Amino acid sequence: MNFSQLLSPYSYGVRIGNWYEDIALEEETLKNYLVKRERSELLCQRVGDLWGTLNAKFELSVSRDGLVHFGDRVMVVNPGGQGVGRPTFSMAMSLPEDAIHDLQNLICADVQSVTGGEFDGVPTTRGSFMIRSCDGSHNGEVLRYGQPFYLSTADGRLFLQSDRVSFRVYAEKSRHCLVNLVSTPSHLTEWKIQPFDPRSRMELEYSAVQANSRIIFTHIKTNQNLSLEEDIIRTAFGTERELSCWSRYDSHRAETEDNHWMILMSVPGDDILPVQVVKDQPCKPCY
Numbered sequence: 001m002n003f004s005q006l007l008s009p010y011s012y013g014v015r016i017g018n019w020y021e022d023i024a025l026e027e028e029t030l031k032n033y034l035v036k037r038e039r040s041e042l043l044c045q046r047v048g049d050l051w052g053t054l055n056a057k058f059e060l061s062v063s064r065d066g067l068v069h070f071g072d073r074v075m076v077v078n079p080g081g082q083g084v085g086r087p088t089f090s091m092a093m094s095l096p097e098d099a100i101h102d103l104q105n106l107i108c109a110d111v112q113s114v115t116g117g118e119f120d121g122v123p124t125t126r127g128s129f130m131i132r133s134c135d136g137s138h139n140g141e142v143l144r145y146g147q148p149f150y151l152s153t154a155d156g157r158l159f160l161q162s163d164r165v166s167f168r169v170y171a172e173k174s175r176h177c178l179v180n181l182v183s184t185p186s187h188l189t190e191w192k193i194q195p196f197d198p199r200s201r202m203e204l205e206y207s208a209v210q211a212n213s214r215i216i217f218t219h220i221k222t223n224q225n226l227s228l229e230e231d232i233i234r235t236a237f238g239t240e241r242e243l244s245c246w247s248r249y250d251s252h253r254a255e256t257e258d259n260h261w262m263i264l265m266s267v268p269g270d271d272i273l274p275v276q277v278v279k280d281q282p283c284k285p286c287y
Contacts (some may be wrong), residue, residue, distance in 0.1 A: 008181075054093070054126040055237075058154065062266045068193075068209040071139030072131050073154055075123055076217065078116060078228045080257055083120040089228055090119040090264075093153060093181060093241060094128035096235040110183040112158055116228045116241035124262070134190055142208045146188045148220055158182060159189040162219045162245040173231030177222050177245035190220040193263075198254050209267040216255055219245045225259040265273040 036042050061072040068074070082085040094115040117127065132150035143149060151160040158181035163169060171178050182189065185236055195204045196214040209215065217226035224245035231242040248256040 006217075009041050017237070027273060050194070051236075054124070055131065056125050057274045058123045058124050058125045058128045060128065060264065060266050062268070063211045064146065064268065066094075066211055066212050066267050068131060068143045068263050068265070069139070070133045070137050070141050070143060070149070071129050072265060073128055074131060074211075075119075075127050076129060076226075076260075077119055077149070077260055077264045078260060078264045080260075081216065088119045089116040089241055090127045091129075091226075092117045092237075093158075094126075094240065108220055110158075112181040114160070114179055114181060114243050115235055116243050118240075125154060130154055130156060132156070132159075132185075134185065144206045144208055145195055146192055146205050148192055150189050151183050151191055152185075153181065159185045160191065161186075161189045162222060163188050164222055169228070171242060171244040173233065173242050174229045174244050174246065176227070176229070177219070177224055179226065179245055185269070187221055188190045191226075192220055193216050196260065211263055211267050214260050214262055216259055217261045223247075225255060226261060229258070230231075 013052045015063070019202055033042075051165070055125045058073075060074060061069075061070065063069070075089040078089045078091075082087055083099060094113045094117075096113070119127070119221055130152050132152050133139075133141075134148050134150050137147075137149075160179065161182045162177050162179045165175065169178050170176065193209050194216040196216060219226070222245055227244050227248060228247040229242040229246075231245055232239050233242050248258050250256055
């Protein structure tokens with residue numbers, strides 16, 4: 001029923017004015033809707049497919065020796081404080097709350113934001129990253145403390161970046177060094193891993209990085225540590241925590257729990273993320 005029919009003194013069944021054009025327009029609208037639904041071109045279908053892809057279960061790399069290697073697909077997780085009831089957060093690619101209105105351009109964008117989402121123990125696509133070499137190291141070689149590297153998304157398209165705070169570039173809530181994903185690797189996308197205990201960093205320098213153990217994630221240019229902020233950001237996936245580069249120290253000049261991270265992988269015999277063993281199914285008898 002259009003606007004002219006609402007103002008008509010006659011009932012809906014009485015045909016007046018351009019009644020045939022109105023019927024044809026309604027039929028054409030319904031036909032276009034059915035065609036788009038069949039091709040999965042409706043906005044609700046596209047958003048559902050995107051959400052399903054980003055939140056799909058992702059298989060991380062398996063470390064047989066318990067070490068991190070170049071080319072491994074990992075998750076970067078903040079385990080929180082020891083003995084504190086705070087949930088575990090993982091770094092993940094994020095979409096703004098109004099992403100539904102400009103979905104196509106946002107998917108193809110060269111810059112994406114990252115946030116800290118609550119980790120439920122299941123690795124997802126948007127929270128998975130890959131260790132990439134920036135010094136000529138080959139895939140399969142061991143990552144060492146203090147060695148520069150790139151951290152890219154699982155598909156290798158975007159790289160984790162940070163830069164010094166300026167009048168135009170800063171984290172939205174905390175005003176610290178901004179952390180985001182960009183398409184071009186540079187000196188701004190170089191990171192390094194430091195041992196968790198500051199008293200043993202000189203001894204462990206250039207030794208192999210252990211998987212599923214607490215580490216300090218440091219940006220090389222700013223010399224600031226990846227930090228999980230207390231500020232809440234509303235995203236398309238709900239409320240999540242802001243990420244920035246900012247070193248936080250306690251009274252003993254040791255990093256606080258906001259700077260504590262783990263490179264999460266599947267390690268045989270590990271309690272944090274063990275390798276899932278698939279049992280052989282019994283063979284059916286053939287008759």
